[in-house]
Amino acid sequence: MPPKRAPKPPAAAAVSTRSSRSRTKAATATTDSEASPASTGKRKRADAIITDDSASDTEAAQQAKTKAKATLKKTKAAASPAKKARTATAKKHNAPFTKKACEKWFETLEDGDSPGNITHNTIPKWLEDLDVSPEGIVFYLVAWKCKAKQTFNISKEEFLAGMTVLSVDSNEALLRKLPMLLKEAIPSFTNHLFDSFYKFCFTYFKPVDVKNLSWDVASELLTSLLDPARYSLKWCPSTEGDQEVVGAGGGFPHRKAFVKFLNQEPRPVQVITKDQYDQFVPFNRDVPWNLEGFKEEESTWPTLMDAYITWKKENYPLMERK
Secondary structure (H helix, E strand, O other), X not given: OOOOOOOOOOHHHHHHHHHHHHHHHHXXXXXXXHHHHHHHHHHHHHHHHHHXXXXXXXXXXXXXXXXHHHHHHXXXXXXXXXXXXXXXXXXXXXXXXXXXXXXXXXXXXXXXXXXXEXXXXXXXXXXXXXOOOOOOOHHHHHXXXXXXXXXXXEEHHHHHHHHHHHOOOOHHHHHXXXXXXXXXXXXXXXXXXXXXXXXXXXXXXXXXXOOOEEHHHHHHHHHHHOOHHXXXXXXXXXXXXXXXOOOOOOOOOOHHHHHHHHOOOOOOOOEEOHHHHHHHXXXXXXXXXXXXXXXXXXXXXXXXXXXXXXXXXXXXXXXXXX
């Protein structure tokens, strides 16, 4: 027998089942619909928080940027005067020499009581402005470069001619040039510029109407001109220190001893001749401190040098080499 077919559900039951499923979907939809506003509100609040944070960050960044600009502006404003000063100084240093500027410079050095001249009245102030020792050789060197003719005096014509050759028209320009000039004239037996400078000083520091130097002026010149340490802008008497006379003359071993010899009582001489002055340099070159190889009977040095050697043997006998 064929199996019996299950009876079809009644139509009402089928409708009821479909209605139940529809009510479930509708309830679900209603639940979703009721939950949606709350979820949306949370998302909006989260988005608002993020937006607020972003705005806060942007505002902070803008404030920091503005503050940085203000600080930079203040820094530039503060540095501006110093920068301008440096620029002005650089331009001044690089400015070419002019005769007009040199003439104005001379006017600041000119002696009001002796128009047209730099004299012993204005030289100390000039050296003070240059910040160099008046006991050094800077003024001697300047006088040499100007080919000055009168002791402690430089005329306007001599000054302008000398400074034009050097391309110097102010104290600042002179200070920049002096280290080179000092180095060029540093004492040595082979330096022809030193030889010229040394011989110029004899003529410059003696009275115009006499032939010789007084012993005290000669002593000062030998002390200064033959000391390499004085050929520096930084030299001052306090840096020289106390040195022994014996053999303390550097490349000129007899310098200090000879000056001591000239200053003894009674004076060996009252004046120094040009020949004695000129010969003192080669004497230091050829006669060692210990007099090794020196034979008095064969000496061709000026008699003043022979008298000095006799004095030296009596005063420094232990320094002679046996």
